[in-house]
Amino acid sequence: xxxxDQPTEMTATEGAIVQINCTYxxxxxxxxxxxQQHAGEAPTFLSYNVLDGLEEKGRFSSFLSRSKxxxxxxxxxxxxxxxxxxxxAVSAYAGNNRKLIWGLGTSLAVNP
Amino acid sequence: DGGITQSPKYLFRKxxxxxxLSCEQNLNHDAMYWYRQDPGQGLRLIYYSQIVNDxxxxxxAEGYSVSREKxxxxxxxxxSAQKNPTAFYLCASxxxxxxxxxxxxxxxxxxxxx
Numbered sequence: 001x002x003x004x005d006q007p008t009e010m011t012a013t014e015g016a017i018v019q020i021n022c023t024y025x026x027x028x029x030x031x032x033x034x035x036q037q038h039a040g041e042a043p044t045f046l047s048y049n050v051l052d053g054l055e056e057k058g059r060f061s062s063f064l065s066r067s068k069x070x071x072x073x074x075x076x077x078x079x080x081x082x083x084x085x086x087x088x089a090v091s092a093y094a095g096n097n098r099k100l101i102w103g104l105g106t107s108l109a110v111n112p
Numbered sequence: 113d114g115g116i117t118q119s120p121k122y123l124f125r126k127x128x129x130x131x132x133l134s135c136e137q138n139l140n141h142d143a144m145y146w147y148r149q150d151p152g153q154g155l156r157l158i159y160y161s162q163i164v165n166d167x168x169x170x171x172x173a174e175g176y177s178v179s180r181e182k183x184x185x186x187x188x189x190x191x192s193a194q195k196n197p198t199a200f201y202l203c204a205s206x207x208x209x210x211x212x213x214x215x216x217x218x219x220x221x222x223x224x225x226x
Contacts, residue, residue, distance in 0.1 A: 042202060043155075
């Protein structure tokens with residue numbers, strides 16, 4: 001079956017670095033997305049990885065290892081506004097169709 | 113400013129009533145999607161449309177209906193057959209149907225049952 005695992009909750013301190021992991025078991029992998037979602041709001045796109053390695057975008061970086069079915073989102077210099085849920089989603093095959101499979105999200109609390 | 117507009121932000125449904133959630137985009141995107149989000153669950157796909165006048169069922173289409181008469185618009189009707197409609201509904205669009213394309217989301221509609 002198709003499965004995505006993320007930690008449910010994480011806590012970190014303002015100014016610190018936090019790594020949010022995502023592991024997946026899917027068929028026909030075609031890329032992995034990270035989205036940020038503040039409470040009661042829409043998810044917003046953060047990053048997309050299709051090849052192995054690290055993609056850096058300002059304070060946020062995302063890493064992918066296809067052989068291990070593993071990704072992480074790295075947030076540096078944490079700010080209070082980074083308190084949100086972080087969703088991992090994988091583009092994979094379900095039957096004959098390609099679809100996005102969503103993880104349950106990791107709720108990150110940044111404390112002063 | 114390009115984007116996706118969902119309305120209303122909050123909606124209340126009475127027993128046996130059909131309600132329609134609006135989703136409009138001015139991004140000139142071909143593909144549009146409807147998701148449902150419940151506490152403790154991931155996003156679940158209700159319906160999607162790859163092109164005008166065409167749409168496909170997602171994972172939880174029962175009790176819902178859609179139309180795609182215009183490229184910009186993809187309204188979702190929650191029918192009385194949907195027995196547990198209380199949820200946060202999100203509309204999204206992408207440039208083309210390929211799942212490698214980024215999906216952009218509207219602000220959502222929170223539906224509650226009276």
